[in-house]
Amino acid sequence: MVNNARGVGARAAHENTSLDDLNRVIKTDSASLLICVITESPRMIKQKSRKIINNPSVFGKEGSDIIDDIAYHTAKGGVENFTKTLTLKFGQI
16 A cells, blocks of 8 residues: 655644644644555455555655745654554554
8 A cells, every 4th residue: 555645734834823724734644544544454464465655755754944834744744653653563463
């Protein structure tokens, strides 16, 4: 499975980002990944095919001062950790 959630940012600096903006961006980037994994993981486990590729932005690892969008960076960091957690989980099955 390949997940490539196109980043939807709030396009706002931290001081101009509302909680609604943050929730919308996280929902778009992270919830979509969770839905795919929940839907496909039973089949993947049954077939012993446990390859999931999530394509987060480099900004999920490093942040950036080039793109001033705290919601985007927060969501992409979540995708990065989501992927690491799935790696640990699927590695045990």
